[in-house]
Amino acid sequence: MEKLIQWYPGHIAKALRELRERVAMVDCVIELVDARMPISSHFAFVDEVAGHKQRIIVINKIDLAPHDNVKRAIAYWAERGFTAVALDVPQRKGLPELKSALDKLHVELSQKMKKRGRLPRKLRTMVMGLPNVGKSSLINALVQKRSLKVGDKPGVTRAPQWIGLGKNLELLDTPGVIPPKFEDQSLALKLALIGSISEYAADPALIAEAGLDLIREQFPGTLLKLYDNEEIRLEELCVQRGYLQHGGSGDMRRAAESVLQDLRHARQGRISLESVFLEQAAGPTESSEETDLDLPAPELPERQEQQTEAADTPDSPLGIEE
Ligand SMILES: Nc1nc2c(ncn2[C@@H]2O[C@H](COP(=O)(O)OP(=O)(O)O)[C@@H](O)[C@H]2O)c(=O)[nH]1
Numbered sequence: 001m002e003k004l005i006q007w008y009p010g011h012i013a014k015a016l017r018e019l020r021e022r023v024a025m026v027d028c029v030i031e032l033v034d035a036r037m038p039i040s041s042h043f044a045f046v047d048e049v050a051g052h053k054q055r056i057i058v059i060n061k062i063d064l065a066p067h068d069n070v071k072r073a074i075a076y077w078a079e080r081g082f083t084a085v086a087l088d089v090p091q092r093k094g095l096p097e098l099k100s101a102l103d104k105l106h107v108e109l110s111q112k113m114k115k116r117g118r119l120p121r122k123l124r125t126m127v128m129g130l131p132n133v134g135k136s137s138l139i140n141a142l143v144q145k146r147s148l149k150v151g152d153k154p155g156v157t158r159a160p161q162w163i164g165l166g167k168n169l170e171l172l173d174t175p176g177v178i179p180p181k182f183e184d185q186s187l188a189l190k191l192a193l194i195g196s197i198s199e200y201a202a203d204p205a206l207i208a209e210a211g212l213d214l215i216r217e218q219f220p221g222t223l224l225k226l227y228d229n230e231e232i233r234l235e236e237l238c239v240q241r242g243y244l245q246h247g248g249s250g251d252m253r254r255a256a257e258s259v260l261q262d263l264r265h266a267r268q269g270r271i272s273l274e275s276v277f278l279e280q281a282a283g284p285t286e287s288s289e290e291t292d293l294d295l296p297a298p299e300l301p302e303r304q305e306q307q308t309e310a311a312d313t314p315d316s317p318l319g320i321e322e
């Protein structure tokens with residue numbers, strides 16, 4: 001695949017430093033992945049940054065992915081020793097399961113504290129994940145107040161604050177944003193399609209065309225349903241939807257944005273972009289350049305032995321009492 005999307009590794013170092021600082025403050029990391037690519041929207045550097053903490057994997061946006069994808073993802077993560085919870089934040093589906101998983105960790109923490117002769121305290125946790133996977137929405141849903149902005153506006157930073165949630169839980173109010181790593185162009189395309197890479201990192205028309213190709217190849221019949229034309233291209237969509245510029249030529253950018261919106265909001269129906277699952281569904285195939293089965297299973301330290309709690313600080317790490 002040609003180079004559609006540029007990646008700037010320079011941004012990564014700063015983001016990773018910030019993530020490390022925050023992870024040090026918590027007992028448990030809630031990692032969000034996108035249900036449409038529930039394995040490949042996890043990145044190995046989460047293991048690097050958070051591998052020594054308790055972790056719950058939240059498979060979010062299950063309303064956009066086939067049920068089977070979600071079931072297999074839960075099994076995949078369970079096999080690797082993680083509690084995985086399936087979520088649809090706007091419908092509040094899965095929130096009780098997430099809360100009980102957190103309560104369980106709180107019980108474990110309390111027992112550990114007791115053994116060490118220390119007073120029990122709240123479980124400190126934070127939300128982490130790629131851009132646009134639903135981190136702010138999840139925090140809002142847990143807090144049940146529309147207190148955080150949904151959607152990422154970079155630039156405004158402030159000291160992390162803790163939100164008390166019931167008697168057992170404390171949540172860092174600022175989520176950890178995982179910088180997407182997209183050297184692999186077929187992965188980059190999928191990240192663009194779930195909105196984790198902004199269209200400004202690439203020419204939207206190229207991404208949209210590549211997205212149409214991918215859907216055509218993996219999900220025959222979908223484009224027919226969506227655009228009355230299986231072979232749809234952006235030029236035709238301009239005509240079909242009247243996206244015209246002053247001179248009468250097609251407004252390709254508008255067509256591209258409309259295709260990306262359709263795909264990102266799954267107007268074509270639930271889709272799986274997880275190559276591991278797609279490969280398995282299609283049966284054994286010869287490997288090709290386009291296959292991104294090279295996604296490594298996370299290499300994890302021996303989990304039970306190495307888990308650490310939040311850095312030993314006074315009960316409210318930032319000195320903020322409720
Ligand atoms: N369909 C669907 N959309 C969701 C879900 N959770 C969040 N969203 C939407 O995904 C977009 C990104 O959410 P946001 O919380 O800003 O993601 P963040 O960048 O990770 O903080 C918003 O438009 C949310 O409304 C979900 O479970 N299903």
Ligand SMILES: [Mg+2]
Binds near residue numbers: 175
């Ligand atoms: Mg956000």
